[in-house]
Amino acid sequence: MEYVYSILILVGIYIVLASSFNLIIGTAGLVSIAHPIFFALGAYTAGVLAIHLHLDPFSATAAGAAVAGAFSLMISLPSLRVSGDYLLITSIGFQLGLLQVIKNLELTGSQGGLNNIPTPVAGPERGWIFSAIALAAAAAAVLLIRRIVRGSYGRAIRAMRDDELAFVALGRNAKHIKIVIFAVGCALAGVAGAIYAFYFQYVSPEQFEILASGTMLTMVVVGGMGSTWGPVVGAVLLLALPQAITFLRLPLAYMAPLQGMIFTLLVILFLFLRPQGLVAPEPPAPLSPPAR
Protein backbone atom coordinates (compact mmCIF):
# COMPACT_ATOMS: atom_id res chain seq x y z
CA MET A 1 0.00 0.00 0.00
CA GLU A 2 2.85 2.33 0.83
CA TYR A 3 3.98 1.85 -2.79
CA VAL A 4 0.64 3.11 -4.09
CA TYR A 5 0.73 6.07 -1.72
CA SER A 6 4.23 7.04 -2.74
CA ILE A 7 3.13 7.04 -6.39
CA LEU A 8 0.05 9.13 -5.60
CA ILE A 9 2.24 11.61 -3.75
CA LEU A 10 4.66 11.82 -6.66
CA VAL A 11 1.73 12.30 -9.03
CA GLY A 12 0.49 15.22 -6.95
CA ILE A 13 3.95 16.76 -6.70
CA TYR A 14 4.64 16.38 -10.42
CA ILE A 15 1.26 17.81 -11.39
CA VAL A 16 2.19 20.93 -9.43
CA LEU A 17 5.64 20.99 -11.07
CA ALA A 18 4.50 20.35 -14.64
CA SER A 19 1.59 22.80 -14.38
CA SER A 20 3.68 25.61 -12.95
CA PHE A 21 6.46 24.91 -15.47
CA ASN A 22 3.87 25.05 -18.23
CA LEU A 23 2.65 28.42 -16.94
CA ILE A 24 6.15 29.81 -17.46
CA ILE A 25 7.28 28.08 -20.63
CA GLY A 26 4.02 27.21 -22.36
CA THR A 27 1.63 30.00 -21.49
CA ALA A 28 3.98 32.94 -21.04
CA GLY A 29 6.52 31.64 -23.58
CA LEU A 30 9.47 32.31 -21.27
CA VAL A 31 11.98 29.66 -22.26
CA SER A 32 13.68 28.78 -18.99
CA ILE A 33 14.35 25.16 -18.06
CA ALA A 34 15.62 25.92 -14.55
CA HIS A 35 12.37 24.76 -12.94
CA PRO A 36 13.95 21.89 -10.91
CA ILE A 37 16.14 24.36 -9.04
CA PHE A 38 13.04 26.07 -7.64
CA PHE A 39 11.70 22.64 -6.68
CA ALA A 40 15.06 22.18 -4.91
CA LEU A 41 14.90 25.59 -3.23
CA GLY A 42 11.50 24.75 -1.78
CA ALA A 43 12.65 21.31 -0.61
CA TYR A 44 15.92 22.52 0.92
CA THR A 45 14.39 25.60 2.55
CA ALA A 46 11.60 23.61 4.17
CA GLY A 47 14.02 20.84 5.16
CA VAL A 48 16.65 23.10 6.67
CA LEU A 49 14.08 25.16 8.57
CA ALA A 50 12.40 22.03 9.95
CA ILE A 51 15.69 20.46 11.00
CA HIS A 52 17.46 23.47 12.48
CA LEU A 53 14.66 25.77 13.60
CA HIS A 54 12.02 23.07 14.23
CA LEU A 55 9.62 25.14 12.17
CA ASP A 56 6.13 23.69 11.73
CA PRO A 57 5.45 22.19 8.29
CA PHE A 58 3.03 24.89 7.17
CA SER A 59 5.40 27.76 7.93
CA ALA A 60 8.28 25.78 6.43
CA THR A 61 6.29 25.16 3.24
CA ALA A 62 5.33 28.83 3.04
CA ALA A 63 8.99 29.75 3.51
CA GLY A 64 9.99 27.30 0.78
CA ALA A 65 7.52 28.91 -1.60
CA ALA A 66 8.70 32.40 -0.63
CA VAL A 67 12.37 31.56 -1.13
CA ALA A 68 11.69 29.93 -4.52
CA GLY A 69 9.58 32.94 -5.52
CA ALA A 70 12.28 35.36 -4.41
CA PHE A 71 15.02 33.48 -6.27
CA SER A 72 12.87 33.53 -9.39
CA LEU A 73 13.88 37.18 -9.71
CA MET A 74 17.33 35.93 -10.65
CA ILE A 75 15.80 34.45 -13.80
CA SER A 76 12.99 36.89 -14.43
CA LEU A 77 15.18 40.00 -14.27
CA PRO A 78 17.57 38.71 -16.96
CA SER A 79 14.53 37.57 -18.96
CA LEU A 80 13.56 41.21 -19.33
CA ARG A 81 16.69 41.74 -21.37
CA VAL A 82 17.29 38.39 -22.99
CA SER A 83 14.75 36.01 -24.46
CA GLY A 84 14.55 32.83 -26.49
CA ASP A 85 17.80 30.87 -26.76
CA TYR A 86 19.69 33.36 -24.59
CA LEU A 87 17.24 33.03 -21.73
CA LEU A 88 17.45 29.25 -22.10
CA ILE A 89 21.22 29.32 -21.68
CA THR A 90 21.01 31.80 -18.80
CA SER A 91 18.55 29.51 -17.04
CA ILE A 92 20.79 26.44 -17.47
CA GLY A 93 23.71 28.37 -16.03
CA PHE A 94 21.58 29.51 -13.13
CA GLN A 95 20.37 26.00 -12.39
CA LEU A 96 23.81 24.39 -12.51
CA GLY A 97 25.47 27.24 -10.63
CA LEU A 98 23.01 27.24 -7.79
CA LEU A 99 23.16 23.46 -7.61
CA GLN A 100 26.93 23.73 -7.11
CA VAL A 101 26.31 26.09 -4.22
CA ILE A 102 23.87 23.61 -2.66
CA LYS A 103 26.38 20.77 -3.15
CA ASN A 104 29.06 22.72 -1.33
CA LEU A 105 27.17 24.21 1.59
CA GLU A 106 27.28 22.34 4.84
CA LEU A 107 23.87 23.73 5.77
CA THR A 108 22.28 21.88 2.85
CA GLY A 109 24.14 18.65 3.54
CA SER A 110 26.68 19.09 0.73
CA GLN A 111 27.05 16.23 -1.77
CA GLY A 112 25.38 13.72 0.49
CA GLY A 113 22.10 15.57 0.64
CA LEU A 114 19.85 16.65 3.45
CA ASN A 115 18.98 13.79 5.81
CA ASN A 116 16.60 13.26 8.68
CA ILE A 117 14.01 15.85 7.81
CA PRO A 118 11.43 15.43 10.59
CA THR A 119 8.07 14.12 9.45
CA PRO A 120 5.03 16.05 10.64
CA VAL A 121 2.87 12.91 10.72
CA ALA A 122 3.85 9.38 11.63
CA GLY A 123 2.13 6.03 11.97
CA PRO A 124 -0.07 4.02 9.61
CA GLU A 125 -2.07 7.09 8.55
CA ARG A 126 1.01 8.80 7.12
CA GLY A 127 0.65 7.49 3.55
CA TRP A 128 -2.87 8.56 2.86
CA ILE A 129 -2.55 11.89 4.71
CA PHE A 130 0.40 12.81 2.51
CA SER A 131 -1.41 11.55 -0.59
CA ALA A 132 -4.36 13.76 0.25
CA ILE A 133 -2.10 16.78 0.83
CA ALA A 134 -0.18 16.25 -2.42
CA LEU A 135 -3.31 15.75 -4.51
CA ALA A 136 -5.03 18.71 -2.88
CA ALA A 137 -1.97 20.83 -3.66
CA ALA A 138 -2.15 19.61 -7.27
CA ALA A 139 -5.82 20.53 -7.56
CA ALA A 140 -5.22 23.93 -5.98
CA ALA A 141 -2.28 24.64 -8.30
CA VAL A 142 -4.24 23.69 -11.42
CA LEU A 143 -7.21 25.84 -10.39
CA LEU A 144 -4.96 28.77 -9.51
CA ILE A 145 -3.19 28.59 -12.87
CA ARG A 146 -6.47 28.20 -14.70
CA ARG A 147 -7.71 31.34 -12.99
CA ILE A 148 -4.58 33.20 -14.10
CA VAL A 149 -4.57 32.14 -17.73
CA ARG A 150 -8.22 32.62 -18.48
CA GLY A 151 -9.91 35.98 -18.59
CA SER A 152 -8.32 39.41 -18.53
CA TYR A 153 -4.86 38.48 -17.29
CA GLY A 154 -4.52 35.58 -19.70
CA ARG A 155 -5.56 37.86 -22.54
CA ALA A 156 -2.71 40.18 -21.62
CA ILE A 157 -0.26 37.26 -21.54
CA ARG A 158 -1.36 36.09 -24.99
CA ALA A 159 -1.03 39.58 -26.41
CA MET A 160 2.45 39.88 -24.93
CA ARG A 161 3.41 36.61 -26.62
CA ASP A 162 1.92 37.69 -29.93
CA ASP A 163 3.78 40.99 -30.12
CA GLU A 164 5.58 42.35 -27.10
CA LEU A 165 6.52 45.70 -28.62
CA ALA A 166 2.97 46.47 -29.72
CA PHE A 167 1.83 45.35 -26.28
CA VAL A 168 4.03 47.77 -24.34
CA ALA A 169 3.36 50.57 -26.82
CA LEU A 170 -0.29 50.33 -25.79
CA GLY A 171 0.67 51.02 -22.18
CA ARG A 172 0.87 47.45 -20.93
CA ASN A 173 3.62 46.50 -18.51
CA ALA A 174 5.21 43.35 -19.96
CA LYS A 175 8.04 43.49 -17.44
CA HIS A 176 5.62 43.23 -14.55
CA ILE A 177 3.75 40.33 -16.11
CA LYS A 178 6.95 38.34 -16.67
CA ILE A 179 8.15 38.89 -13.11
CA VAL A 180 4.78 37.89 -11.66
CA ILE A 181 4.44 34.76 -13.83
CA PHE A 182 7.92 33.60 -12.92
CA ALA A 183 7.35 34.27 -9.23
CA VAL A 184 4.01 32.45 -9.12
CA GLY A 185 5.32 29.48 -11.13
CA CYS A 186 8.49 29.16 -9.07
CA ALA A 187 6.70 29.57 -5.74
CA LEU A 188 4.42 26.67 -6.73
CA ALA A 189 7.50 24.57 -7.51
CA GLY A 190 8.72 25.54 -4.03
CA VAL A 191 5.52 24.21 -2.48
CA ALA A 192 5.99 20.93 -4.38
CA GLY A 193 9.55 20.79 -3.06
CA ALA A 194 8.45 21.25 0.54
CA ILE A 195 5.87 18.46 0.28
CA TYR A 196 8.55 16.24 -1.26
CA ALA A 197 11.00 17.00 1.55
CA PHE A 198 8.51 16.27 4.32
CA TYR A 199 7.33 13.02 2.78
CA PHE A 200 10.63 11.48 1.69
CA GLN A 201 12.57 13.10 4.57
CA TYR A 202 15.62 13.12 2.36
CA VAL A 203 16.73 15.45 -0.43
CA SER A 204 19.80 14.96 -2.58
CA PRO A 205 21.26 17.39 -5.10
CA GLU A 206 21.41 14.93 -8.03
CA GLN A 207 17.67 14.81 -8.40
CA PHE A 208 17.58 18.46 -9.49
CA GLU A 209 20.04 18.18 -12.37
CA ILE A 210 19.31 18.82 -16.05
CA LEU A 211 17.75 15.35 -16.24
CA ALA A 212 14.95 16.62 -14.00
CA SER A 213 14.45 19.56 -16.37
CA GLY A 214 14.12 17.00 -19.14
CA THR A 215 11.50 15.04 -17.23
CA MET A 216 9.38 18.13 -16.53
CA LEU A 217 9.76 19.32 -20.10
CA THR A 218 8.65 15.91 -21.38
CA MET A 219 5.55 16.06 -19.20
CA VAL A 220 4.66 19.47 -20.55
CA VAL A 221 5.40 18.67 -24.21
CA VAL A 222 3.66 15.29 -24.21
CA GLY A 223 0.72 16.57 -22.18
CA GLY A 224 0.23 19.75 -24.16
CA MET A 225 2.09 23.02 -23.90
CA GLY A 226 -0.02 26.00 -22.98
CA SER A 227 -3.04 23.91 -22.04
CA THR A 228 -4.32 23.74 -18.48
CA TRP A 229 -4.98 20.00 -18.36
CA GLY A 230 -2.12 18.93 -20.61
CA PRO A 231 0.60 18.96 -17.93
CA VAL A 232 -1.71 17.03 -15.60
CA VAL A 233 -2.11 14.29 -18.20
CA GLY A 234 1.61 14.44 -18.98
CA ALA A 235 2.62 14.12 -15.33
CA VAL A 236 0.31 11.16 -14.67
CA LEU A 237 1.33 9.38 -17.87
CA LEU A 238 5.07 9.80 -17.46
CA LEU A 239 4.98 8.73 -13.84
CA ALA A 240 2.91 5.68 -14.72
CA LEU A 241 5.18 4.70 -17.60
CA PRO A 242 8.29 3.77 -15.53
CA GLN A 243 6.04 1.84 -13.14
CA ALA A 244 4.59 -0.04 -16.09
CA ILE A 245 8.06 -0.90 -17.35
CA THR A 246 8.93 -2.48 -14.00
CA PHE A 247 6.32 -5.13 -14.70
CA LEU A 248 8.40 -6.25 -17.67
CA ARG A 249 10.86 -7.54 -15.07
CA LEU A 250 13.90 -6.42 -17.02
CA PRO A 251 17.32 -6.50 -15.37
CA LEU A 252 17.86 -3.37 -13.28
CA ALA A 253 20.82 -2.29 -15.40
CA TYR A 254 18.52 -1.76 -18.39
CA MET A 255 15.84 0.14 -16.55
CA ALA A 256 17.28 3.63 -16.14
CA PRO A 257 18.71 3.95 -19.67
CA LEU A 258 15.49 2.53 -21.10
CA GLN A 259 13.46 5.14 -19.30
CA GLY A 260 15.71 7.94 -20.57
CA MET A 261 15.43 6.59 -24.11
CA ILE A 262 11.66 6.35 -23.95
CA PHE A 263 11.31 9.89 -22.60
CA THR A 264 13.59 11.30 -25.27
CA LEU A 265 11.82 9.34 -27.98
CA LEU A 266 8.46 10.62 -26.75
CA VAL A 267 9.57 14.25 -26.94
CA ILE A 268 10.91 13.80 -30.46
CA LEU A 269 7.83 11.94 -31.65
CA PHE A 270 5.47 14.47 -30.15
CA LEU A 271 7.34 17.50 -31.46
CA PHE A 272 7.18 16.03 -34.96
CA LEU A 273 3.80 14.36 -35.00
CA ARG A 274 1.67 16.16 -32.46
CA PRO A 275 3.37 19.38 -31.37
CA GLN A 276 0.29 20.54 -29.48
CA GLY A 277 0.58 17.51 -27.17
CA LEU A 278 -2.15 15.13 -26.08
CA VAL A 279 -4.41 17.88 -24.80
CA ALA A 280 -4.56 20.89 -27.08
CA PRO A 281 -4.93 24.25 -25.36
CA GLU A 282 -8.58 25.09 -24.81
CA PRO A 283 -9.71 28.26 -26.52
CA PRO A 284 -9.78 31.27 -24.20
CA ALA A 285 -13.05 32.36 -22.67
CA PRO A 286 -14.79 34.25 -25.46
CA LEU A 287 -14.91 37.98 -25.00
CA SER A 288 -18.38 39.08 -25.88
CA PRO A 289 -19.68 42.60 -25.75
CA PRO A 290 -21.85 43.34 -22.72
CA ALA A 291 -25.51 42.63 -23.28
CA ARG A 292 -27.79 45.51 -22.56
Add this chain to the structure above:
Amino acid sequence: MSAALRLSGVCKRFGGIVVADEIELELERGQILGLIGPNGAGKTSLFNIVSGVVAADAGDIRIGGESVAGRTVHERARMGIVRTWQNMRLFHSMTVLENMVLAPREYAGESLVRLWFRPATVARADADACERALAILGRMGLAHLAGHGVVDLPYGQQKLIGLARALMNDGPCLLLDEPMAGVEGQAYETMKAVVREEAAAGRAVCVVEHNISFIKDLCTSAVFMSAGRILERGAIAELLASKTLAELYFGA
Protein backbone atom coordinates in the same frame (compact mmCIF):
# COMPACT_ATOMS: atom_id res chain seq x y z
CA MET B 1 -2.31 75.39 -22.57
CA SER B 2 0.89 73.61 -23.46
CA ALA B 3 1.32 71.77 -26.73
CA ALA B 4 0.13 68.17 -26.88
CA LEU B 5 3.61 67.18 -27.98
CA ARG B 6 6.78 69.25 -28.03
CA LEU B 7 10.21 68.14 -29.15
CA SER B 8 13.23 70.36 -28.71
CA GLY B 9 16.80 69.63 -29.67
CA VAL B 10 16.13 65.92 -30.12
CA CYS B 11 19.16 64.08 -31.47
CA LYS B 12 19.83 60.45 -32.23
CA ARG B 13 22.54 58.71 -34.16
CA PHE B 14 23.25 55.05 -34.80
CA GLY B 15 27.02 54.93 -35.25
CA GLY B 16 27.66 57.24 -38.19
CA ILE B 17 24.05 57.47 -39.27
CA VAL B 18 22.15 60.47 -37.99
CA VAL B 19 18.44 59.76 -37.73
CA ALA B 20 17.49 62.85 -35.74
CA ASP B 21 19.48 66.05 -35.80
CA GLU B 22 18.28 68.84 -33.50
CA ILE B 23 14.62 68.17 -34.15
CA GLU B 24 12.24 70.93 -33.07
CA LEU B 25 8.58 70.10 -33.35
CA GLU B 26 5.34 71.23 -31.81
CA LEU B 27 2.00 69.56 -32.15
CA GLU B 28 -1.19 71.26 -31.00
CA ARG B 29 -4.46 69.62 -30.14
CA GLY B 30 -6.72 69.54 -33.16
CA GLN B 31 -3.82 69.75 -35.56
CA ILE B 32 -2.98 67.13 -38.19
CA LEU B 33 0.68 67.42 -39.03
CA GLY B 34 2.13 65.59 -42.00
CA LEU B 35 5.63 64.20 -41.69
CA ILE B 36 7.05 63.65 -45.16
CA GLY B 37 10.37 62.87 -46.70
CA PRO B 38 12.25 60.18 -48.61
CA ASN B 39 12.83 56.70 -47.22
CA GLY B 40 15.49 56.76 -44.53
CA ALA B 41 14.78 60.38 -43.64
CA GLY B 42 14.16 59.41 -40.01
CA LYS B 43 10.38 59.72 -39.88
CA THR B 44 9.66 56.36 -38.29
CA SER B 45 12.76 56.75 -36.12
CA LEU B 46 11.26 59.95 -34.79
CA PHE B 47 8.12 58.03 -33.82
CA ASN B 48 10.31 55.41 -32.16
CA ILE B 49 12.14 58.08 -30.19
CA VAL B 50 8.94 59.81 -29.09
CA SER B 51 7.23 56.58 -28.05
CA GLY B 52 10.35 55.43 -26.20
CA VAL B 53 11.20 52.40 -28.34
CA VAL B 54 14.54 54.04 -29.06
CA ALA B 55 16.27 56.32 -26.54
CA ALA B 56 17.23 59.78 -27.76
CA ASP B 57 20.86 60.89 -27.35
CA ALA B 58 19.83 64.39 -26.41
CA GLY B 59 16.87 66.70 -26.33
CA ASP B 60 13.64 67.21 -24.52
CA ILE B 61 10.27 65.60 -25.29
CA ARG B 62 7.11 66.73 -23.53
CA ILE B 63 3.60 65.32 -23.66
CA GLY B 64 1.08 67.90 -22.55
CA GLY B 65 3.92 69.83 -20.91
CA GLU B 66 5.24 66.84 -18.98
CA SER B 67 8.71 65.54 -19.76
CA VAL B 68 9.01 61.91 -20.81
CA ALA B 69 12.64 61.71 -19.68
CA GLY B 70 13.29 58.34 -18.03
CA ARG B 71 9.85 57.02 -18.90
CA THR B 72 9.53 53.61 -20.52
CA VAL B 73 7.45 52.80 -23.58
CA HIS B 74 4.43 51.69 -21.59
CA GLU B 75 4.59 54.66 -19.25
CA ARG B 76 4.61 57.03 -22.22
CA ALA B 77 1.55 55.30 -23.65
CA ARG B 78 -0.17 55.83 -20.32
CA MET B 79 0.83 59.49 -20.43
CA GLY B 80 -1.28 59.70 -23.54
CA ILE B 81 0.89 59.04 -26.55
CA VAL B 82 -0.22 56.26 -28.82
CA ARG B 83 1.07 55.14 -32.18
CA THR B 84 0.23 52.82 -34.99
CA TRP B 85 2.73 50.75 -36.93
CA GLN B 86 3.49 50.46 -40.61
CA ASN B 87 2.90 46.72 -40.44
CA MET B 88 0.05 47.03 -37.90
CA ARG B 89 1.50 44.67 -35.28
CA LEU B 90 -1.94 43.35 -34.35
CA PHE B 91 -2.17 40.52 -31.82
CA HIS B 92 -2.58 37.80 -34.41
CA SER B 93 -4.03 35.07 -32.22
CA MET B 94 -6.87 37.31 -31.13
CA THR B 95 -10.13 38.74 -32.29
CA VAL B 96 -10.68 42.37 -33.23
CA LEU B 97 -12.46 43.04 -29.96
CA GLU B 98 -9.72 41.41 -27.86
CA ASN B 99 -7.07 43.47 -29.63
CA MET B 100 -8.95 46.62 -28.76
CA VAL B 101 -9.91 45.78 -25.18
CA LEU B 102 -6.21 45.55 -24.30
CA ALA B 103 -5.48 49.06 -25.48
CA PRO B 104 -7.02 51.63 -23.11
CA ARG B 105 -4.57 53.64 -21.03
CA GLU B 106 -5.57 51.66 -17.96
CA TYR B 107 -6.16 47.91 -18.29
CA ALA B 108 -7.71 46.63 -15.07
CA GLY B 109 -6.91 42.97 -15.74
CA GLU B 110 -3.18 43.65 -15.73
CA SER B 111 -2.94 43.24 -11.96
CA LEU B 112 -3.32 39.76 -10.47
CA VAL B 113 -4.07 41.28 -7.10
CA ARG B 114 -6.99 43.26 -8.49
CA LEU B 115 -8.14 40.25 -10.50
CA TRP B 116 -8.28 38.27 -7.29
CA PHE B 117 -9.66 40.71 -4.80
CA ARG B 118 -11.73 43.01 -6.98
CA PRO B 119 -13.00 40.81 -9.82
CA ALA B 120 -16.09 42.96 -10.20
CA THR B 121 -13.98 46.04 -10.89
CA VAL B 122 -12.07 44.17 -13.59
CA ALA B 123 -15.26 42.81 -15.14
CA ARG B 124 -16.76 46.28 -15.25
CA ALA B 125 -13.63 47.77 -16.80
CA ASP B 126 -13.66 45.02 -19.45
CA ALA B 127 -17.31 45.67 -20.21
CA ASP B 128 -16.67 49.41 -20.52
CA ALA B 129 -13.76 48.77 -22.84
CA CYS B 130 -15.90 46.46 -24.98
CA GLU B 131 -18.51 49.13 -25.27
CA ARG B 132 -16.00 51.78 -26.28
CA ALA B 133 -14.41 49.41 -28.77
CA LEU B 134 -17.77 48.71 -30.40
CA ALA B 135 -18.47 52.44 -30.59
CA ILE B 136 -15.17 53.02 -32.40
CA LEU B 137 -15.76 50.08 -34.73
CA GLY B 138 -19.25 51.41 -35.34
CA ARG B 139 -17.84 54.73 -36.52
CA MET B 140 -15.73 52.79 -39.01
CA GLY B 141 -18.64 50.63 -40.09
CA LEU B 142 -16.79 47.57 -38.83
CA ALA B 143 -18.83 46.64 -35.76
CA HIS B 144 -19.81 43.35 -37.39
CA LEU B 145 -16.13 42.28 -37.35
CA ALA B 146 -15.72 42.51 -33.56
CA GLY B 147 -15.66 38.75 -33.06
CA HIS B 148 -13.47 37.94 -36.09
CA GLY B 149 -9.87 36.88 -35.76
CA VAL B 150 -7.71 39.75 -37.01
CA VAL B 151 -5.66 37.54 -39.31
CA ASP B 152 -8.77 36.60 -41.28
CA LEU B 153 -9.41 40.20 -42.32
CA PRO B 154 -8.28 41.78 -45.58
CA TYR B 155 -5.27 44.06 -45.37
CA GLY B 156 -7.15 47.35 -45.56
CA GLN B 157 -9.40 46.34 -42.69
CA GLN B 158 -6.41 45.23 -40.62
CA LYS B 159 -4.99 48.71 -41.10
CA LEU B 160 -8.23 50.19 -39.85
CA ILE B 161 -8.22 47.87 -36.84
CA GLY B 162 -4.69 49.10 -36.08
CA LEU B 163 -6.07 52.62 -35.96
CA ALA B 164 -9.16 51.54 -34.02
CA ARG B 165 -6.97 49.86 -31.41
CA ALA B 166 -4.87 53.00 -31.03
CA LEU B 167 -8.01 55.08 -30.56
CA MET B 168 -8.83 53.10 -27.43
CA ASN B 169 -6.11 55.20 -25.81
CA ASP B 170 -7.80 58.50 -25.05
CA GLY B 171 -4.54 60.45 -24.75
CA PRO B 172 -3.85 63.73 -26.52
CA CYS B 173 -1.29 62.44 -29.03
CA LEU B 174 -1.82 60.12 -31.96
CA LEU B 175 1.10 59.11 -34.16
CA LEU B 176 0.18 57.32 -37.39
CA ASP B 177 2.92 55.49 -39.25
CA GLU B 178 1.96 55.11 -42.93
CA PRO B 179 -1.73 54.52 -42.29
CA MET B 180 -2.52 54.48 -46.01
CA ALA B 181 0.16 52.13 -47.32
CA GLY B 182 -1.71 49.37 -49.12
CA VAL B 183 -5.11 50.82 -48.30
CA GLU B 184 -7.63 51.74 -50.96
CA GLY B 185 -11.32 52.12 -51.69
CA GLN B 186 -13.74 52.23 -48.80
CA ALA B 187 -11.04 51.69 -46.18
CA TYR B 188 -9.17 54.71 -47.54
CA GLU B 189 -12.19 56.97 -47.16
CA THR B 190 -12.96 55.62 -43.68
CA MET B 191 -9.38 56.18 -42.55
CA LYS B 192 -9.46 59.75 -43.73
CA ALA B 193 -12.81 60.49 -42.12
CA VAL B 194 -11.85 58.97 -38.77
CA VAL B 195 -8.51 60.78 -38.55
CA ARG B 196 -10.28 64.03 -39.32
CA GLU B 197 -12.91 63.40 -36.65
CA GLU B 198 -10.25 62.59 -34.07
CA ALA B 199 -8.47 65.86 -34.73
CA ALA B 200 -11.75 67.75 -34.60
CA ALA B 201 -12.40 66.13 -31.22
CA GLY B 202 -9.17 67.66 -29.93
CA ARG B 203 -6.50 65.08 -30.58
CA ALA B 204 -3.10 66.08 -31.90
CA VAL B 205 -2.29 63.87 -34.88
CA CYS B 206 1.03 63.37 -36.62
CA VAL B 207 1.03 61.33 -39.83
CA VAL B 208 3.98 59.78 -41.62
CA GLU B 209 2.79 59.06 -45.12
CA HIS B 210 4.11 58.67 -48.63
CA ASN B 211 0.70 59.10 -50.16
CA ILE B 212 0.88 62.81 -50.91
CA SER B 213 -2.76 63.18 -51.85
CA PHE B 214 -3.73 61.83 -48.43
CA ILE B 215 -1.43 64.38 -46.80
CA LYS B 216 -2.85 67.13 -49.00
CA ASP B 217 -6.43 66.20 -48.16
CA LEU B 218 -5.90 65.89 -44.47
CA CYS B 219 -3.05 67.97 -43.14
CA THR B 220 -3.05 71.63 -42.46
CA SER B 221 0.71 71.79 -42.20
CA ALA B 222 3.65 69.53 -42.71
CA VAL B 223 7.34 69.17 -42.08
CA PHE B 224 9.77 67.80 -44.58
CA MET B 225 12.56 65.59 -43.26
CA SER B 226 15.67 64.32 -44.93
CA ALA B 227 18.69 62.59 -43.42
CA GLY B 228 17.46 63.17 -39.89
CA ARG B 229 16.84 66.89 -40.27
CA ILE B 230 13.78 68.99 -40.72
CA LEU B 231 14.50 70.91 -43.91
CA GLU B 232 11.30 72.83 -44.24
CA ARG B 233 8.00 73.31 -42.53
CA GLY B 234 4.82 75.16 -43.27
CA ALA B 235 1.54 75.01 -45.08
CA ILE B 236 1.19 71.88 -47.15
CA ALA B 237 0.67 73.69 -50.47
CA GLU B 238 3.81 75.79 -50.14
CA LEU B 239 5.83 72.82 -49.09
CA LEU B 240 4.82 70.76 -52.07
CA ALA B 241 5.59 73.66 -54.39
CA SER B 242 9.14 73.91 -53.13
CA LYS B 243 11.66 72.97 -55.76
CA THR B 244 14.43 71.71 -53.46
CA LEU B 245 12.01 69.31 -51.83
CA ALA B 246 10.82 67.94 -55.12
CA GLU B 247 14.43 67.26 -56.02
CA LEU B 248 15.19 65.52 -52.76
CA TYR B 249 11.98 63.59 -52.71
CA PHE B 250 11.68 62.48 -56.29
CA GLY B 251 15.30 62.78 -57.31
CA ALA B 252 14.11 64.84 -60.27
